Amino acid sequence: MTYPDGPIPGLPQEMEALFAAAAATYARYRPGLPDAAVGLLADVLRGGPSPVLLDLGTGTGQVPFALLSAGAGLTHIEAVDVSPQMLHQARQALTPVLGHCTLTLVHAAADAYEPLATLPGEPDSGPDLITFCRSYHWMNGPVVLEMADRVATPGAAVAIMGDGSLWTHGADWTHALRALIQHYLGSERRAGARRSYAEPRRSYEEDLAASAWSDVSEQSFPVSRIWTPEAVLGYLRTTSFAGSDLFAERHQAFEDEALALLQSHAVDGSLVEEATFTILLARRPGGAR
Numbered sequence: 375m376t377y378p379d380g381p382i383p384g385l386p387q388e389m390e391a392l393f394a395a396a397a398a399t400y401a402r403y404r405p406g407l408p409d410a411a412v413g414l415l416a417d418v419l420r421g422g423p424s425p426v427l428l429d430l431g432t433g434t435g436q437v438p439f440a441l442l443s444a445g446a447g448l449t450h451i452e453a454v455d456v457s458p459q460m461l462h463q464a465r466q467a468l469t470p471v472l473g474h475c476t477l478t479l480v481h482a483a484a485d486a487y488e489p490l491a492t493l494p495g496e497p498d499s500g501p502d503l504i505t506f507c508r509s510y511h512w513m514n515g516p517v518v519l520e521m522a523d524r525v526a527t528p529g530a531a532v533a534i535m536g537d538g539s540l541w542t543h544g545a546d547w548t549h550a551l552r553a554l555i556q557h558y559l560g561s562e563r564r565a566g567a568r569r570s571y572a573e574p575r576r577s578y579e580e581d582l583a584a585s586a587w588s589d590v591s592e593q594s595f596p597v598s599r600i601w602t603p604e605a606v607l608g609y610l611r612t613t614s615f616a617g618s619d620l621f622a623e624r625h626q627a628f629e630d631e632a633l634a635l636l637q638s639h640a641v642d643g644s645l646v647e648e649a650t651f652t653i654l655l656a657r658r659p660g661g662a663r
C-alpha cells in the first residue's frame with residue numbers, strides 16, 4: 375500500500391522534482407550495498423520475533439531489497455520517500471522478493487513521517503531497525519532522530535550509512551571529472567538546480583550523541599567498484615551535483631567531453647573506484663527507551 379495520495383504539505387517542489395527526474399536512471403546506475411554491510415544489518419534484525427524495518431529516504435528500495443535478499447526475516451517494511459517516482463521504482467524492485475513480508479510505501483518527508491495508527495486490539499509494534507542510506511544529509515537530523523525515538527521498539531537500532539560519491543572520491547579520473555563538471559557549472563558543488571551544496575552544520579556523530587541514540591559504533595567496509603565510462607555518465611545523471619537539468623542545453627556537450635575524458639583514463643574499458651561504505655549503528659544507552 376502507499377499513503378498519502380495527495381501532495382506533501384511543506385515539501386519544497388524543487389526537491390521532489392530533483393529526485394523525480396533521477397528515479398529511473400537511479401534504479402539502473404546507483405551501486406547497491408556491500409554484502410558485509412547487509413550482513414551486519416541483517417544480524418541486528420535477526421534477534422527479534424517479527425522484525426520490522428523503517429527505511430527513510432528509501433529511493434529505489436536498495437536497503438529493503440538487500441535485507442530481503444539476505445533472508446533477514448523481515449515481516450514488515452515501511453519505506454518512506456519524498457519522491458513518488460522513487461517509490462514506484464521501489465515497489466517494482468521489492469514486490470518480487472517480498473514473500474510473506476508486508477510493504478507500506480509512504481510518500482512523505484521523513485521529517486514529517488508518522489506511522490499509521492493500528493486498529494484497536496492490534497499489536498502496536500514499531501520498527502526494530504531504522505535506516506538512512508545516503509539520505510540523512512537531506513533531512514533535519516535532530517527532528518528525524520527524535521521521531522525515530524518516538525516510533526521505534528525498545529531494543530531498536532538506527533543505522534546512518536553511505537559511501538561518499540564520485541564528487542568526493544580521490545582517484546585521478548574522478549579529480550579530472552570533477553574539474554570538467556566545475557568548468558561547466560562553476561567551482562561550487564551544486565545540490566540541485568537552485569542550490570549549492572552546504573556541508574552539514576554538525577557531524578552525524580554529533581547529532582547522534584545529542585539524541586536518544588547516543589550508544590554508537592562505527593563500521594567501515596571497503597568496496598572496490600568497476601565502472602564503465604557509460605555507467606559513470608548514467609550515475610552522474612542521478613546526482614544533485616551533475617544532473618542533466620543543471621547543464622540545460624549544454625548537457626550533450628558535457629556528456630561528449632566527459633565520455634572522452636573517462637575513456638582516456640579507463641584501463642581495458644574500466645575505471646576503478648575504491649570506496650568505503652560506513653555504517654554508524656546507534657542504539658539507546660542500555661537498550662532503554
Ligand SMILES: C[S@@+](CC[C@H](N)C(=O)[O-])C[C@H]1O[C@@H](n2cnc3c(N)ncnc32)[C@H](O)[C@@H]1O
Nearest residue numbers: 393431432433436455456457483484507509512
Ligand atoms: C541519494 S538517494 C538514496 C536512496 C537509497 N537510500 C539508496 O541508498 O540507494 C536519497 C533519497 O532520499 C530521498 N529524500 C530526500 N529528502 C528526503 C526527505 N526529507 N524525506 C524522505 N526522503 C527524502 C530522495 O527522494 C532520494 O530517493
